[in-house]
Amino acid sequence: MISLWHFLAIGAVLFSLGLIGFLTRRNFITMFLCAELMLQGVVINLLAFGRYHGTLQGQVFGLFIITVAACEAGLAMAFFLVLYKRAKTLDSSDWQDTREHGLAATLDLEPLKQPVVEEAPTLPVAGLVPEQPEVMMEEPSRV
Amino acid sequence: MFDLQSPLGLSIIALLLPLLGSLLAALCGGFAPLRKLAHLPVILSFAAAATIAIFVLLQVSHGKETLFLTADLGTWFSVGRLSVPISLHLDPISAIMLAMVTFIATLIAIFSASYMRGDSGYARFFGVMGLFVFSMCLLVMANNIFLLIAGWEGVGLCSYLLVGYYYAKPSAAAAARKAFLVTRLGDVGLILGVFLLWQMGGYHTNIDQLTNHILHHPPSDAALTTALLCLFCGAIGKSAQFPLYVWLPDAMEGPTPVSALIHAATMVTAGVYLLARMSPLFALSPMAQIIVSCIGGITAILAAFIALAQYDLKRVLAYSTVSQLGFMFMALGCGGAIAPSIAVTAAIFHLFTHAFFKALLFLGSGSVMHAMGNVIDVRKFGGLRKVMPITHITFLIGSLALAGFPLLSGFWSKDQIIHALSDAGKSRSIYAMQYFGLFIVACVTALMTAFYTFRVYFLTFWGEEKIPHEAHGHAHESPRAMTYPLIVLAIGAFAVGLVVDPLTHWFGHFVDRAPVLHEADHAYEKASNMAVGSHSFSIEIAAISTVLALAGIGLAAVLYRKGGPEKVPALIQPLFAMSANKLYVDEVYSATIVKPAEVLANGGRQFDGFLDSLARLICYVPRLLAGVLKPLQNGLVQFYALGMILGLAVFLTVVVFRATRTLP
Numbered sequence: 001m002i003s004l005w006h007f008l009a010i011g012a013v014l015f016s017l018g019l020i021g022f023l024t025r026r027n028f029i030t031m032f033l034c035a036e037l038m039l040q041g042v043v044i045n046l047l048a049f050g051r052y053h054g055t056l057q058g059q060v061f062g063l064f065i066i067t068v069a070a071c072e073a074g075l076a077m078a079f080f081l082v083l084y085k086r087a088k089t090l091d092s093s094d095w096q097d098t099r100e101h102g103l104a105a106t107l108d109l110e111p112l113k114q115p116v117v118e119e120a121p122t123l124p125v126a127g128l129v130p131e132q133p134e135v136m137m138e139e140p141s142r143v
Numbered sequence: 144m145f146d147l148q149s150p151l152g153l154s155i156i157a158l159l160l161p162l163l164g165s166l167l168a169a170l171c172g173g174f175a176p177l178r179k180l181a182h183l184p185v186i187l188s189f190a191a192a193a194t195i196a197i198f199v200l201l202q203v204s205h206g207k208e209t210l211f212l213t214a215d216l217g218t219w220f221s222v223g224r225l226s227v228p229i230s231l232h233l234d235p236i237s238a239i240m241l242a243m244v245t246f247i248a249t250l251i252a253i254f255s256a257s258y259m260r261g262d263s264g265y266a267r268f269f270g271v272m273g274l275f276v277f278s279m280c281l282l283v284m285a286n287n288i289f290l291l292i293a294g295w296e297g298v299g300l301c302s303y304l305l306v307g308y309y310y311a312k313p314s315a316a317a318a319a320r321k322a323f324l325v326t327r328l329g330d331v332g333l334i335l336g337v338f339l340l341w342q343m344g345g346y347h348t349n350i351d352q353l354t355n356h357i358l359h360h361p362p363s364d365a366a367l368t369t370a371l372l373c374l375f376c377g378a379i380g381k382s383a384q385f386p387l388y389v390w391l392p393d394a395m396e397g398p399t400p401v402s403a404l405i406h407a408a409t410m411v412t413a414g415v416y417l418l419a420r421m422s423p424l425f426a427l428s429p430m431a432q433i434i435v436s437c438i439g440g441i442t443a444i445l446a447a448f449i450a451l452a453q454y455d456l457k458r459v460l461a462y463s464t465v466s467q468l469g470f471m472f473m474a475l476g477c478g479g480a481i482a483p484s485i486a487v488t489a490a491i492f493h494l495f496t497h498a499f500f501k502a503l504l505f506l507g508s509g510s511v512m513h514a515m516g517n518v519i520d521v522r523k524f525g526g527l528r529k530v531m532p533i534t535h536i537t538f539l540i541g542s543l544a545l546a547g548f549p550l551l552s553g554f555w556s557k558d559q560i561i562h563a564l565s566d567a568g569k570s571r572s573i574y575a576m577q578y579f580g581l582f583i584v585a586c587v588t589a590l591m592t593a594f595y596t597f598r599v600y601f602l603t604f605w606g607e608e609k610i611p612h613e614a615h616g617h618a619h620e621s622p623r624a625m626t627y628p629l630i631v632l633a634i635g636a637f638a639v640g641l642v643v644d645p646l647t648h649w650f651g652h653f654v655d656r657a658p659v660l661h662e663a664d665h666a667y668e669k670a671s672n673m674a675v676g677s678h679s680f681s682i683e684i685a686a687i688s689t690v691l692a693l694a695g696i697g698l699a700a701v702l703y704r705k706g707g708p709e710k711v712p713a714l715i716q717p718l719f720a721m722s723a724n725k726l727y728v729d730e731v732y733s734a735t736i737v738k739p740a741e742v743l744a745n746g747g748r749q750f751d752g753f754l755d756s757l758a759r760l761i762c763y764v765p766r767l768l769a770g771v772l773k774p775l776q777n778g779l780v781q782f783y784a785l786g787m788i789l790g791l792a793v794f795l796t797v798v799v800f801r802a803t804r805t806l807p
Contacts, residue, residue: 019788023781031780092780099778106777 007048015041028080028090032073039069150199151212151233154241157195158231158280161245164188165273172266181266182256185273189252192280193245200242203233204649209658210234213286213351224346232286232351235657236419236491239650240283240412243495247408247502248276250628254506255400257624258513268308272404275301279409283416287349288337291417295333295381298410299326305405306397318396325390329380336373340424343370354423354659358666361427371424371431374417375438382414382468385442389729392461399509402457406464407502412494415471419487422478423662427670429479433574436476440584443469445726447591451598452722456508456519459599460501463545466588467497473581474560480572481563483663488654489563493556495650496640500544500553503632507538510621510629511603516613521599526608530618533626535604537633542600544636546593547692552640554688559644561585562684572671589688593695601703 018037025031043062050058084090096105119133146152167184171177203210213232220227252272259268278301282294300323307319343362344353361367378384383391391411395402405411418425418435425432443466450462471493477486512519514531528535544553561582568579610618620626643650654660711719721727775786 023785023788026781095780096778098776100773100776103774103777106779106782 004048004052007044007051011041011044011048013041014038014044017041026092028083028092031092032076032080036069036073039065149212150203150238151214151231153195153199153202154233154238154284155214155216155231157192157199157241157245158277158284160188160192160195161185161248161273161277161280165270165277168266168273169270172270178266181269182252182259185269186249186252186256188273189245189249189276192276193242193249196238196242196245199233200238203235203238204653206656208656209661210238210656211351211658213349219287219290225341225348227287227289227348229290230286230349231284231290233284234659235653235655236416236659237283239491239495239654240416241280243498244276244279244283244408247498247632248272248404250631251400251403251408251502251506254403254509254625254628255398257622258400258509259398264308268305268398271301271304271308272401275305275404275409279413282413286351288341288353289348291350291420292333292337295377295413295417296330298413299323299330299381302326302394302405302410305401306394308397308401312396315396318390318393322390322394325387326380329377329387332373332376332380333378336370336375336377339366339370339373343367350420351658354421354662357424358427358662364428364430367424368428368431371421371428372434374421375431375435378414378417378472379438380414381417382411382472383442383465384414384469384472385438385445388442388446388465389732391465392458392725395455395457395461399457399505399512402461403502403505403509406461406505407498411464411468412498415468415475415490415494418472418475419491420659422475422483422487423659423666425475426478426483426663426666429572429574429670432476432479433577434476436473436479436581437577439469439472439474439476440581441469442466443473443588444584444591445469447588447595448722449725450595450722451591452719453595453725454520454522454723456511456521456599456603457505459595460504460508463504463592463596464497464501466592467493467501467545470557470560470585470588471497473585474563477563477567477578478663478667480567480570480574480578483667484655484660485566486563487660487663488651489556489559491654492640492644492650493560495643496544496552496556496636499632499639500541500551500636503537503541503629503636504545506625506629506632507534507541510534510625511538513621513625514614514618515611516615518611518613521602523611524609525602525606526604527610527618528604529608530610531620533620533629537626537629538600538604540633540637542596544640546596546696547589547688548593548696549685549689549692550641552636552638554692555640555644557589558685558688561589561688562681565681565684586687586691590691590695593692594699597696597699598703601699605703606705 015038018034018039018041021034021037022031025034043065046058046062046065048058050056050062080090083095087094093106093108099105121133147156164185164187167188168181171181171184211232211234213230216229216231218226219229252269255268255272259265262268275298278294278297280294282291282298285291285294303319303323306322307316309315310319340353340357341348343357343366345356345360347353347356357367380387391406394405397405425435446462446465446469450459450466453459453462471490474486474490474493477489508519510531511524511527511534514527514534515524518524540551544551547554547557564578564582564585568575568582570578572578724730
């Protein structure tokens with residue numbers, strides 16, 4: 001029998017995963033996804049209680065939150081796009097400009113390992129051996 | 144309202160003309176091509192005002208009945224019980240003062256148009272000069288005590304602006320400040336006195352109503368004497384009497400025509416005029432009178448003593464002004480022992496003649512200064528009588544008048560004062576002894592006056608010819624615009640005393656028609672039960688003053704006719720040094736008043752610094768706390784999120800623990 005507690009457990013797990021993700025990841029888009037995850041954990045809670053009480057209020061409220069979250073997503077994506085255009089990076093720790101005046105920037109103890117990005121395979125000119133893709137370095141951090 | 148063609152209406156026009164001239168001159172200052180013509184509106188308006196004032200004087204001068212015309216031109220301001228109408232009046236004293244001020248100011252303006260030519264502040268000079276004369280005329284014509292104060296302060300302000308005319312020169316700026324502050328010290332007393340009188344006088348502010356009210360409802364003796372002495376404080380400041388005379392000699396820093404204006408016609412005579420105007424009240428308080436006389440006597444002899452050994456020509460004249468003003472106050476104070484009308488007439492008469500010969504002497508010294516390239520030290524030049532014949536003759540006439548040489552104007556007026564003092568000394572007043580002492584003081588001062596005047600005269604114009612190199616070898620007689628006013632004034636100094644009083648008795652009779660003097664005589668008769676005597680010419684007094692004047696002149700001639708360096712016998716060397724150092728009055732004031740005030744101010748500054756640092760310390764506490772919390776705002780989104788989560792965790796923990804504790 002699936003009781004209220006199961007629902008709530010799922011919600012809590014989603015929320016916690018989102019929370020941990022939000023705190024540990026530095027990519028804006030990932031952070032945003034984690035925030036959505038937290039939001040959905042909360043929505044599951046609402047649905048669970050709605051079902052528990054046998055009313056539709058929880059579901060309506062859930063729909064409402066999903067709508068708001070969609071708007072929020074559109075807005076957030078627009079922000080990220082602008083930020084990316086300005087600095088060609090999505091690393092949230094590159095944006096520390098709103099810190100207290102005169103305070104030193106927080107830097108990584110050791111430089112991050114840059115991820116290896118494989119170039120998407122392209123069709124070779126007919127009759128030639130495909131070239132090995134080179135390892136590309138991203139631009140260094142702004143900070 | 145009032146008829147513009149009546150004597151009062153005409154004198155109001157004469158009052159407003161200098162203001163108009165001043166405004167036009169100030170406007171000229173705004174346009175560079177007109178700047179050189181700034182003297183024209185002022186001279187023309189002064190001349191027109193003088194013409195009108197003299198015309199008014201002639202118009203009202205015949206007749207026997209009292210003369211007092213007054214007009215209200217609306218209300219200046221009104222606060223609670225204090226209502227101040229713009230009330231102007233015309234009586235013999237103010238008519239004479241108005242005519243004298245505008246006439247002498249006209250001559251001085253003509254002189255200064257030439258003297259100040261080419262100066263950078265030409266328009267400013269004439270603008271302020273017009274305002275100066277306007278303020279003085281307002282003071283003279285005001286029937287309202289607050290309007291009188293307005294004129295009084297206007298005169299003070301203009302003297303500040305004119306004494307500090309060369310404001311870039313530190314000594315001139317200091318002299319201007321000194322003049323303003325020292326007279327301000329007296330003005331505090333004036334304001335207090337006015338408010339005391341206002342309260343006693345049934346809250347009237349017009350002088351005639353106020354005086355009337357006090358005469359009919361006499362307040363207590365002590366209160367009235369206090370109020371009058373407060374008023375006298377104002378006069379002490381403005382008319383440069385004993386404790387506060389120090390500003391006047393320093394006021395020589397201004398251009399010479401300004402000195403002539405301040406010393407002769409305007410400013411310093413204001414105190415004498417104020418006391419004359421208040422004479423009915425002074426008649427009620429013999430104690431205030433004797434104090435006025437004593438201060439006058441101390442001033443007269445002190446200033447004359449200091450003048451004996453000064454080398455600065457203008458400074459000698461300045462001290463002589465202080466001394467002559469002392470004479471006037473001695474005369475004013477006699478009202479306690481003889482009829483006030485005689486005392487006041489003597490003072491006003493001396494003021495009148497003094498205006499002529501003092502303006503003459505100052506303009507003469509200005510002429511000398513002009514020729515000598517702004518050198519004014521009598522040791523540096525000498526024997527100028529050939530170089531500057533007109534200046535020499537006119538200066539000689541002025542000196543003779545100041546010394547009280549028989550038949551010249553100063554002789555008659557000084558004689559009246561000495562006569563008044565000797566009468567007071569013989570009166571039945573309780574202060575007769577003091578008045579007799581003052582009579583002796585006046586005689587000694589008259590002797591000293593003759594001596595020091597002729598000392599500088601001989602040093603300047605006699606002996607071998609000596610011209611300072613600052614004159615650049617072209618020492619010459621001054622231009623006509625400067626010598627003509629000198630000649631006119633010399634004629635005045637020579638004849639005005641003789642014509643207006645001993646020959647025609649016009650002055651005495653005319654001034655006697657002032658109602659204030661009638662009221663004063665009336666109050667005096669009531670207070671002392673003595674009938675008012677009449678003024679008479681006394682041959683003994685005239686003989687005494689003639690001998691004194693001749694002795695002074697003779698002594699100066701013996702000592703200084705040859706010019707040359709000062710020969711001081713060893714016996715009087717210390718006295719000479721004291722006189723040359725102005726009795727160390729400035730030094731004493733500096734040690735007793737200026738230095739302690741400076742120490743106090745420095746202490747205040749230190750304390751202020753202490754308070755500031757205390758405030759800064761208090762400011763430092765929040766800054767210190769902020770320093771602890773500042774690193775929290777590091778701009779990292781995750782860090783903020785972490786803070787929120789931790790806060791939430793703490794909050795939830797508390798909620799959960801509380802919930803579980805309240806559960807059964």
